[in-house]
Amino acid sequence: MSAQTLDGKATAAAIKAELKQRVASLGAKGIVPGLGTILVGDDPGSHAYVGGKHRDCAEVGIASIRRDLPASATQAEVEAAVDELNADPACTGYIVQLPLPEGIDELAVLERMDPAKDADGLHPNSLGRLALMREGPLPCTPRGIIELLRRYEVPLRGAEVVVIGRGVTVGRPLGLLLTRRSENATVTLCHTGTRDMARHTRGADIVVAGAGVPGLVTPEMVAPGAAVLDVGVTRTDDGLVGDVDPDVRSVAGHFSPNPGGVGPMTRAMLLVNVVEAAEAQAA
Numbered sequence: 675m676s677a678q679t680l681d682g683k684a685t686a687a688a689i690k691a692e693l694k695q696r697v698a699s700l701g702a703k704g705i706v707p708g709l710g711t712i713l714v715g716d717d718p719g720s721h722a723y724v725g726g727k728h729r730d731c732a733e734v735g736i737a738s739i740r741r742d743l744p745a746s747a748t749q750a751e752v753e754a755a756v757d758e759l760n761a762d763p764a765c766t767g768y769i770v771q772l773p774l775p776e777g778i779d780e781l782a783v784l785e786r787m788d789p790a791k792d793a794d795g796l797h798p799n800s801l802g803r804l805a806l807m808r809e810g811p812l813p814c815t816p817r818g819i820i821e822l823l824r825r826y827e828v829p830l831r832g833a834e835v836v837v838i839g840r841g842v843t844v845g846r847p848l849g850l851l852l853t854r855r856s857e858n859a860t861v862t863l864c865h866t867g868t869r870d871m872a873r874h875t876r877g878a879d880i881v882v883a884g885a886g887v888p889g890l891v892t893p894e895m896v897a898p899g900a901a902v903l904d905v906g907v908t909r910t911d912d913g914l915v916g917d918v919d920p921d922v923r924s925v926a927g928h929f930s931p932n933p934g935g936v937g938p939m940t941r942a943m944l945l946v947n948v949v950e951a952a953e954a955q956a957a
C-alpha cells in the first residue's frame with residue numbers, strides 16, 4: 675500500500691482562491707480586512723513565516739501591516755506595538771509571531787491584545803472560548819489539520835485520534851477542537867510523560883505528530899490504512915525534518931508530509947480567520 679498524500683500546498687491554494695472571491699465581495703461593501711503582524715527578533719523560521727503571511731494577504735486582497743522589532747526589544751516596546759495595533763482601525767486582526775525571544779513575557783503580550791482583533795486564536799480569551807465550546811477565532815494549525823482531513827474526506831466522527839505533543843499552538847487546542855460535537859472524535863493526547871506511545875498509535879485511525887522529535891513515528895507504530903499527519907518541526911543543516919519516518923507511507927492510508935502538508939494550511943487558516951471576522955463585522 676502507498677498512502678494518499680494529504681497535499682496541504684494544493685489545498686491551501688484552493689482555499690486562497692475561494693477567499694479572493696470573498697474579499698472582493700467585502701470590498702464591494704467598502705470593507706477592507708487588514709492583517710497586522712508583530713515579529714520580534716531574528717529567528718529565520720519566524721521571518722520566513724511572517725513574510726509568507728504578507729505574501730498570502732497580497733494574493734487574496736487583504737491589506738497588511740507589519741511591525742518588526744529587533745531581538746533587543748524590551749517588554750515595554752513589544753507591548754507598545756500591541757497597543758498600536760489595538761488602536762489602528764486599518765488593522766482588523768493581527769498576530770504576534772511565536773515564539774517570542776527569551777526574556778519577553780509571552781502571556782503578558784498575548785493578554786494585552788484586544789481579543790476582538792485576535793486573528794490566530796491564541797489569545798487566552800479565544801482559547802478559553804474554545805475550551806468552553808463557544809464561538810471564537812480558532813488556532814490556525816489545528817484548524818488547518820481538520821480542514822485538510824475534511825477536504826480529503828477522512829472521517830473524524832467516532833475516529834480514534836492520537837495527538838502527539840501538548841503545545842499551545844497545536845496539540846492542546848487540537849484535542850479541544852476534535853472533541854467538539856461537530857467533530858466527535860475520541861482523542862488521546864500523548865506527550866513526554868506517555869509510557870508506551872506505540873500502544874496508543876497502533877490503535878489509532880488518525881495520528882497527528884507534533885512533538886519536534888525527528889523519526890518519532892515509525893511504520894511499526896501505525897495501523898494499516900491510518901491517516902498520519904506530520905506537524906513536527908526540527909531544523910537541521912539539511913533543512914526541515916518532521917516527526918514521522920516517511921516509510922510510514924507503506925502502511926498508512928493517508929499521509930500529510932512535512933514540509934508541504936499542514937504548514938501551508940496554517941497560513942491559509944489565518945486568512946480564513948481574518949476574512950470571517952470581517953464578514954461578521956459586515957453582517
Ligand SMILES: Nc1nc2c(c(=O)[nH]1)N[C@@H](CN(C=O)c1ccc(C(=O)N[C@@H](CCC(=O)O)C(=O)O)cc1)CN2
Nearest residue numbers: 723769770771772794814815914933934935937938940
Ligand atoms: N502566532 C503564531 N505563531 C506561530 C504559529 C501560529 O499559528 N501563530 N505557528 C507556527 C509557525 N507558523 C505560523 O506562524 C507556520 C509554520 C509552518 C508554515 C509552513 O508553511 N511551512 C512549510 C515549510 C516552510 C519551511 O521550510 O520552513 C511547509 O510545511 O510546507 C507556515 C506557518 C509557530 N508560530
